[in-house]
Amino acid sequence: MSTIQATGSHVGPSVPVLPDGLALKYVAEGAANVIWRISFPDRQLTPPPTVIEESSGPTPPPSEVDIGTDIGIHTGKENGSTKTNGADATATATTTDYSNLLLRLRKCLPSSESNLLAYEYLSSVIMPLFPPGVMVGQELAKLPPKLVERANDTLHHLEKSGVRPAHRQHLYLAGDSRPSEQQMEEGYAFLLEDMTPNTSIGEFLLEFKAKWLVQSPNAPNDWKRCRTCALRLRKYSKSIKKGKHAEWRGICPFDLASDDQKRAKNAVRWILQHPRCENEKLVNRVTAALMGCPQLSILKDLQASLDPKGILGADHKSKEFLTAMTLRDCTFYVKVSPTDVQARLGDFDVKSGEAGKSEYWIETERELINEGWYAGTEEGDYPWKAEGLEVVCRV
Incomplete structure (x- = not known):
């Protein structure tokens, strides 16, 4: 997997496992999800910055600006496998160029579906309704063990520093097993096509x-x-x-x-x-x-x-x-x-x-x-x- 094409194949043969070595930058959040820009720490590939925007809808947009908040996840690369719909998911994501992708993580909301169920609905019901090229490209990815914990730590830090919007505070990401956190199971995330404009050329x-x-x-x-x-x-x-x-x-x-x-x-x-x-x-x-x-x-x-x-x-x-x-x-x-x-x-x-x-x-x-x-x-x-x-x- 090297990129996500808009409305490509609806259900792939495998689900990639994100490597633990990714660095993340907080981009934006809506009521139900938080969006992050992802890269390997030694090759920060990001487009030129634009104006910071706050999403008012339930899901943040697939393109926003970095605000310079990094978290490094340095516990090694995971090379395991998992099962989803009977298909093996292998850690093929370690060779991915993440410069054109964003990561969407789900919050602890009882009314929201798990990312696996959401993707099954998206791939079986929504994607077949549209021809190729009209939807934002998106793909399911398996989360490594510590990524959500580090991301939640960053959200806490953003609250203390006054960066996180006040009306979004005190609600954190699903998939954190620590007793001190809100607990809700979540083993998957969405990789999204990055629609961030290149403002240096007038986009x-x-x-x-x-x-x-x-x-x-x-x-x-x-x-x-x-x-x-x-x-x-x-x-x-x-x-x-x-x-x-x-x-x-x-x-x-x-x-x-x-x-x-x-x-x-x-x-x-x-x-x-x-x-x-x-x-x-x-x-x-x-x-x-x-x-x-x-x-x-x-x-x-x-x-x-x-x-x-x-x-x-x-x-x-x-x-x-x-x-x-x-x-x-x-x-x-x-x-x-x-x-x-x-x-x-x-x-x-x-x-x-x-x-x-x-x-x-x-x-x-x-x-x-x-x-x-x-x-x-x-x-x-x-x-x-x-x-x-x-x-x-x-x-």
């Missing part, structure tokens, strides 16, 4: 969620807003009632997936944000790339076919419905260079509907219907009530 990375590309089957017949825009306005209303800042304007998925170039450009401007959105040539180039990529049309068709009944009518334990919910929450990673635009899909966190998630989906859908967020009849004095600012979506 940058865009990250966004396309969300609901087709209307909710439960929306009323007289709806004026798509599910995503209706929910964003509902979240805004809740935030301002709590005295918190929120944004009520944003990407309309219907515009993004539209065949209308003008509407697609409006969505791209939200994705690019200021000041990039003021560069009309850049807007046109990214719009043309996204309109020409297969991801949007594939996601749109899959969302419609896998969930024809909607949240209020679906069987929340069915593979089809849960896959539709997973696809509604995946992330676009778009690397823009002066000569090219490269799009990948990632962040396919398994949706189970457990731990109260199913009840949350139902409650949210009923709120959107009963409080008028779909129909545009919600009560309250909000910014979009001003003339010319009303949020109206079109298929």
Whole structure:
């Protein structure tokens, strides 16, 4: 294994064992995972640094910037084997060039699946839905005994030094067997294709969620807003009632997936944000790339076919419905260079509907219907009530 190709073979004949001699750098974290850049200590191969970003979603993006926090793991190289789905996993990873890979480690969250189960779902359910080249490359790897312990020690150090985000503190990685740590079994990790842009040549990375590309089957017949825009306005209303800042304007998925170039450009401007959105040539180039990529049309068709009944009518334990919910929450990673635009899909966190998630989906859908967020009849004095600012979506 020398590299990970985007959406390559779904299940390999073996699972590589990561060598104990790897050095790791903390990159970023989300609610469920922590991302690390990996290398051998004597050959630190990393791309040029960019701006530090914090991931707000459940899974961190596959590209971030190093913040200079190293941990060396120097207990020798492991040359054992393990079994997964009947296949031998051998320590073939010792010859890998890790400069184009990132390591994703799972946190101790009772509601999250083990990495082995997550990969089995990804390789058997999600990957077959897409042609090669449209997903972020990812592969399962076996963890050596001490790697998670060293990584958790680094997270503790980052907390004490004030580097780790405050809202991420006090939750650590699964797979640490020490009594002083939160304990949850985990023997595997994900190796991810590194989408880090080379800023020295003008590259940058865009990250966004396309969300609901087709209307909710439960929306009323007289709806004026798509599910995503209706929910964003509902979240805004809740935030301002709590005295918190929120944004009520944003990407309309219907515009993004539209065949209308003008509407697609409006969505791209939200994705690019200021000041990039003021560069009309850049807007046109990214719009043309996204309109020409297969991801949007594939996601749109899959969302419609896998969930024809909607949240209020679906069987929340069915593979089809849960896959539709997973696809509604995946992330676009778009690397823009002066000569090219490269799009990948990632962040396919398994949706189970457990731990109260199913009840949350139902409650949210009923709120959107009963409080008028779909129909545009919600009560309250909000910014979009001003003339010319009303949020109206079109298929």
